[in-house]
Amino acid sequence: MPVTPRGERIVLGALLLLFVSRAVIAERVVPPWQGPDEPTHFVLSYVLTQPPEVHRRTIETQVLEAMDRHRWWELYGREKKYPVPWFDGVEGLGSGTLEHPLYYGIAAATLTVTRPATLDSAYRHLRGLGIVLSALTLLLGWAGARHLLGAEAALAATALAALNPQFALAAITVNADALLNVLGALLWWQTARILSADRRAFPLILLLLTGIAAALTKRLGAVLLIVAAVVVVQSFFTTQRWRLSRRSVLLTLSAAALAVVTLLAAWILFESQFEQFIITWRDAVTVRRPLQETTAADAFATAGWMIDYWWLVAGWLRFPAPEAWMWIARAITVVGVAGAAAALLDTSGRAQRLWVPWLFLLSHVAAVLAVTLWTVQSAPQGRYLFPVIVPTCVLIYAGTARLVPAKVQQYWPVCLIALVAAMDVSGLALVLVPVYAP
Amino acid sequence: MRHRLAAAIAPARVAWVAWAIVGVVMAWSLTLPAAGQPGNAWPLRRLRTPEVTHERTIGQEFVMTRNGLNAIDFYPVTTGTPSGEIVVSLVDITEGSRRGVVRHGSMRAADLAVESWSRFDFTPIDDSRNRRYRFDVTANGYSGLALIATKGDHYSAGPLTFNGTSRWADLAFRTSVPTMPIWEALWTGRTSAGAGGRFIIVLITLHWILTGVLLRGLVPRLATQGWSAPPERQSAST
Numbered sequence: 001m002p003v004t005p006r007g008e009r010i011v012l013g014a015l016l017l018l019f020v021s022r023a024v025i026a027e028r029v030v031p032p033w034q035g036p037d038e039p040t041h042f043v044l045s046y047v048l049t050q051p052p053e054v055h056r057r058t059i060e061t062q063v064l065e066a067m068d069r070h071r072w073w074e075l076y077g078r079e080k081k082y083p084v085p086w087f088d089g090v091e092g093l094g095s096g097t098l099e100h101p102l103y104y105g106i107a108a109a110t111l112t113v114t115r116p117a118t119l120d121s122a123y124r125h126l127r128g129l130g131i132v133l134s135a136l137t138l139l140l141g142w143a144g145a146r147h148l149l150g151a152e153a154a155l156a157a158t159a160l161a162a163l164n165p166q167f168a169l170a171a172i173t174v175n176a177d178a179l180l181n182v183l184g185a186l187l188w189w190q191t192a193r194i195l196s197a198d199r200r201a202f203p204l205i206l207l208l209l210t211g212i213a214a215a216l217t218k219r220l221g222a223v224l225l226i227v228a229a230v231v232v233v234q235s236f237f238t239t240q241r242w243r244l245s246r247r248s249v250l251l252t253l254s255a256a257a258l259a260v261v262t263l264l265a266a267w268i269l270f271e272s273q274f275e276q277f278i279i280t281w282r283d284a285v286t287v288r289r290p291l292q293e294t295t296a297a298d299a300f301a302t303a304g305w306m307i308d309y310w311w312l313v314a315g316w317l318r319f320p321a322p323e324a325w326m327w328i329a330r331a332i333t334v335v336g337v338a339g340a341a342a343a344l345l346d347t348s349g350r351a352q353r354l355w356v357p358w359l360f361l362l363s364h365v366a367a368v369l370a371v372t373l374w375t376v377q378s379a380p381q382g383r384y385l386f387p388v389i390v391p392t393c394v395l396i397y398a399g400t401a402r403l404v405p406a407k408v409q410q411y412w413p414v415c416l417i418a419l420v421a422a423m424d425v426s427g428l429a430l431v432l433v434p435v436y437a438p
Numbered sequence: 439m440r441h442r443l444a445a446a447i448a449p450a451r452v453a454w455v456a457w458a459i460v461g462v463v464m465a466w467s468l469t470l471p472a473a474g475q476p477g478n479a480w481p482l483r484r485l486r487t488p489e490v491t492h493e494r495t496i497g498q499e500f501v502m503t504r505n506g507l508n509a510i511d512f513y514p515v516t517t518g519t520p521s522g523e524i525v526v527s528l529v530d531i532t533e534g535s536r537r538g539v540v541r542h543g544s545m546r547a548a549d550l551a552v553e554s555w556s557r558f559d560f561t562p563i564d565d566s567r568n569r570r571y572r573f574d575v576t577a578n579g580y581s582g583l584a585l586i587a588t589k590g591d592h593y594s595a596g597p598l599t600f601n602g603t604s605r606w607a608d609l610a611f612r613t614s615v616p617t618m619p620i621w622e623a624l625w626t627g628r629t630s631a632g633a634g635g636r637f638i639i640v641l642i643t644l645h646w647i648l649t650g651v652l653l654r655g656l657v658p659r660l661a662t663q664g665w666s667a668p669p670e671r672q673s674a675s676t
Contacts, residue, residue, distance in 0.1 A: 011655040018648040025641045028633035074568045155656055323480060323592045411452045414653055418456030421649045422463040425642070429467030433620050434475075435503060436629060 008151055012142060015155070016135050019162040022424065023131045023171045029432050031070040032123050034315045035173025036381070039063050042174045045107035046122055062119050075315060075435070099277040102217040103176035126174040133178040134171035138162055140185035141390025147192035148357075149350050149394060156413045157393035163420045164393075165312040165321075165427040170383045176218045177383055183214040184387025187224050188360060191231045195356065204232055219284050220384055223367045227360060287374045294373050302372050302380045306365070307333050310382025310392075312427045317379055319435045321427055328423060332396060332416075339399025354398060357391035364388050453657045457650040464646055468639075472623035476500040477511075477612040478593040485607065486584045487600075489517045490524060495576040496585055498609035499531065499596030507566035509614035510573050511555040518582035520547035526558045529572045540571075547581045555612065562616075572599065573611060586610040 033039060043063055047056050067073070110129050116122035138158055145154035161167060170177055187210045190203040211228030214221030267274045311329040312321040320326065343351040344358065364385050372380040385392060397416065404412045478498075487496050510528065523544045530537035541560040550556045558573075575585060587598055587607045597604040624635030 007655070007658070011652065014648055014651045014655060018645065018652055021641060021645050021648060025638060025645065028638055028641070029629045031629075031632075076568075159652060159656065318595075320594055323594075410449055411447070414449065414453045414456050414657060417656065418460055418649075418653060421460045421653075425460065425464045425645070426467050428642075429470050429620055433472060433624075434470075 008155070011155060012139075012158070015142075015159055015162050016138060019138055019168070019171075020131060020135055022163075022428075023134065023168050025428065026168045026432065027124075027127055027131070027172045029428075029436050030169070030172060030314070031075075031436060032120070033063075033067045033070055033072050034075065034436075035169065035175060036316055036383075038174045039067065041103070041176060042123060042126065044104045045126060045174075046111065046119070048104060048108035049111045049122075059119075066119055066123070076318065099273055099280055100176065100216055100218055100221075102213055103179040106179060107174075123174060127172045130173060130178040131171045133182045134167065137178075137181040137185040137386075137389065140182065140189045144185065144189035144192040145390055145394050147189070147196045148353050149398075152413070153350065153394055153397060156397045156417065157390055159417045160393040160397060160420055161389045163417070163424045164310075164389065165424050165431075166310060166382055167386060167389060168424075169312075169314060170386055173383075177386060180214060180217045180221050180224075181386045181389065183210050183217060183221065184224055184360075185390060186210050187214070187228060188388070188391055191227075191356060191360075194231060194235050195353070204235065207231060214387075219280065220364075220367060220387070223363050224387060227363050230359065284371070284375060298373060299369060302369060303365075304330070306368060306380040306382055306385070308382070309380065310385055311423075312431060313382075314431050314435065317381070319431055321431050325423065325426065325430060328419075332400065332420070335403060336396030336399035339402040340395035341399070343398055343402050351398070351402075354395065357388075357394045360388040360391040361385070361395060449657045450654070453653045457653050460649055460653075461646055464642065468621040468624075468642075469619045471617040472620045475613040475615060475617075476503060476593065476595060478588060478608040478610055479612060480588045480592040480608075480610075483589040483592075484610070485587055485589055486515060486517075487587055487598075487609075489584050490514075490575055490577045490581045492577055492579055495574050495599075495601050496609065497529075497572045497574040497599040497602075498593075498611050499570065499572045499599065499604075500593065500611070500613065501568065501570050501595040502563075502566040502613065503568070504615045504617070505564055505567040506562045506615040507571075507613060508562040508616070509557050509559045511557050511612040511614070512573070512575060513554070513586040513610040514550050514552050514556055514583045515586055516552050516582055517584045518580075520550065520552070520582040522547055522577055522579040522581050524550065524581055524583065525576050525578060527574045528558075528560070529574060530569055531572050532569045544578075547577070547583050550583065552583065557614075566615075570596070572596075573609070574599075 039060075043056065043059050047054070047059050050059065107126055107129060111122055111125060114125045116125050138161055141161060142154050142158040145157050170181070187207060190207045190210065193203045194207065207228045211221075211225035214224035307330055308320060308326055309317065310333070311326065313319065321329070340354060340358070343354050346352070364387065368380050368384045372378060397413070400416060401409065401412055477500075488494055490496060510526075512526075514524075524547050525544045526542070527539050528541040530540045540563060543558060543560060545556075545558075577583075587609045589607050591597070591606065591608065593608040593611075596608075598607040598609050599605065621639065624638050627635050629635065629638060
C-alpha cells in the first residue's frame with residue numbers, strides 16, 4: 001500500500017504522544033534521584049543558576065537532604081548516614097566537573113527560563129527537559145530511518161524505541177544522556193540525508209558540528225565524532241562532485257587554523273578547566289587492566305549484561321526485570337541482531353543500507369566494551385547505547401523481519417510491536433510499581 | 439497459500455487482536471501483588487542440594503523489597519527417611535548495619551511437606567524493606583532432606599550459600615508480606631513520587647488506548663515488502 005504522508009504523520013504523532021504518556025507515568029511513579037549519577041549532574045546544572053556567593057557545597061547539602069526525603073538510602077539498600085558529612089564514593093555526589101559543559105549550560109538555561117521555586121521543582125523541570133529531549137530523539141531517529149530505509153522500517157523502529165522501558169527511565173533521568181541521545185539522533189538523521197539525498201554541504205557541516213557538540217556533552221560523545229568523521233570520508237569517496245579545488249583547500253586550511261587558534265585561546269583563558277579536560281580524557285583511554293586478562297567469556301558476559309541493561313534494570317542498576325521477562329527481551333535482541341547481520345549479505349534493496357545502523361551500533365558497543373573491560377571498568381549500561389537507539393531498533397526490526405517466514409511477514413511488524421508494548425506494560429507492573437509505589 | 443492466509447486473516451484484524459492481547463496483559467499486570475517480593479520459583483535447571491545436616495548450612499541471600507516480611511517458603515525433597523529437626527534462621531546482613539539473626543525456628547523434618555513448598559512463618563519484620571538477608575537452613579543431625587535449587591543466577595540479587603560460601607546457584611524460595619493487587623494499591627494510595635494512584639491508572643489506560651491507535655494506524659504502513667525491495671522515494675516532510 002502506498003504511503004500517505006499525512007496518515008504517516010498522524011501515526012508518528014500518536015507514537016510520540018504514547019512515548020510522552022509513558023514517560024509521564026514513569027515520572028509519576030519513580031521518586032527523584034533514582035537515575036544513575038543524577039545528584040552530580042543536577043548540582044552541576046543547578047549551581048550555574050545560583051549567585052556566585054552560593055557555594056557548590058551548599059547545594060550539595062540540599063541535594064543530600066532531598067535524597068533523604070525521597071528515601072534514596074533505603075532504596076539503594078544502605079543505612080542512611082545523616083546528618084550527612086562530606087563523603088566520597090557511591091553515597092557521595094562524586095567529583096563532577098564542567099569540562100563537558102554543554103548539557104549543564106542547556107539545563108541551566110532551562111532553569112533560568114522556568115524559574116523553579118525550590119530545588120525539588122528544579123529537579124522536576126530538568127526531568128521535563130529530559131522528556132522533551134527524548135521525544136526529540138525519537139523524532140530525529142524516525143527522520144533518519146525514513147530517509148534511509150523508508151516509512152515501514154522508520155515507524156516500526158521508532159515504535160520499538162518508544163516502547164523500550166529503559167529509554168523511558170533514561171528520559172526522566174537528570175543527566176547528560178538525554179542531550180547526547182538527541183545529538184546521536186541528529187547525527188543519524190544527517191548521515192541519512194547525506195547518503196540518500198542530493199544536498200550534502202549543509203548536512204556535512206551539521207554532522208561535524210553535531211559530533212563536536214557530542215564530544216562536549218560527554219566522553220562517550222567522542223564516538224559520535226568518530227562516526228561523523230567516517231561518514232564524511234565515506235561521502236567523499238562515493239560522490240563525483242567533491243573535487244580538490246584551490247578554494248576548498250583554502251577553506252579546509254582556514255578551518256584547521258581556526259580550530260587550532262580556538263584551542264590555544266581555550267587553553268590560555270581556561271587553563272585549569274582545560275587541564276582537567278586533558279586529564280579526564282587521558283584517564284578515559286588509560287588501560288587499567290592488561291588486555292590479555294580479558295577472556296571471550298568476559299566479553300560475552302559483558303555483552304549479555306548490556307542487553308539486560310538496555311531493556312530494563314531500574315534504580316541505579318538495582319531492580320532488574322524478572323528473569324522470564326528478560327529472556328524474551330534477550331531473544332528479541334539476539335534474533336534481531338543475528339538477522340540483521342545475515343541481511344548484510346543481501347546485495348539488493350534496503351538491506352544494502354543496513355551498514356549505516358551497523359556502523360552506529362558497533363562503534364558504540366566497541367566503546368562500551370573497551371571502557372568496561374579495560375579502562376573505567378564500570379557496568380556496561382544499556383543507556384550508553386541510547387544515542388543510537390533508533391539505529392539499534394532498525395537492526396532489531398530488520399533482523400527479525402528477515403527471519404520470519406514470508407507467508408506471515410505482513411503480520412510480523414504489528415506482532416513485534418504488540419509484544420514489546422506488552423513487555424513495556426508488564427515491566428511497569430513487575431518492576432517499577434512493586435519497587436516504588438505506593 | 440500466502441493469499442489464502444492474507445484473505446483469511448486481514449492485517450487489520452491482527453492489529454485488533456494484538457491490541458486486545460496488550461489489554462489483557464495490562465489487566466493481568468494490574469492484578470499482580472503491589473509488593474513485588476524476592477524469590478526464585480524458576481522451573482528449569484533444577485538441582486538438589488546435598489542433604490541438610492548439622493555440618494551443612496544451606497542458605498540464600500536476598501534483598502527484601504517490602505516491609506512486613508512474615509514468611510519464607512522453601513522446597514524440601516527427601517534423600518532418605520526424614521528424621522530430627524530442621525533449623526531455619528533469617529540473618530540480617532545489610533552492609534554497614536548487620537543485625538545478625540533476626541528470626542529463628544525449628545521444625546520436625548518428618549512434619550515438613552516434601553516435594554512441595556514448606557513455609558517458615560515468623561513475626562513480621564516491620565522495616566524489612568531494602569534490607570539484605572540470608573535465609574539459612576541446617577539440621578541438628580542427619581535430616582534425610584535436601585533442598586531444591588536452580589543452577590545459575592536466576593535470582594540476581596543474591597546467591598545460594600553453602601556453609602557461608604557463595605555458589606553459582608539459587609535456592610528455590612519465596613518470600614511473603616501482606617499485600618494487595620496493584621490496581622487496589624493505586625486506587626487507594628499515592629506513589630513514592632507523590633502522584634495520586636488513580637492518576638496513574640488513568641495514564642495507564644491512556645497508554646493502552648494510544649497503543650491501539652498506534653497498532654491500528656501502523657497496519658497500512660507496515661505491509662512489509664521484504665528487505666530486497668528498494669527504499670521508497672522520500673517525502674518532502676522529512
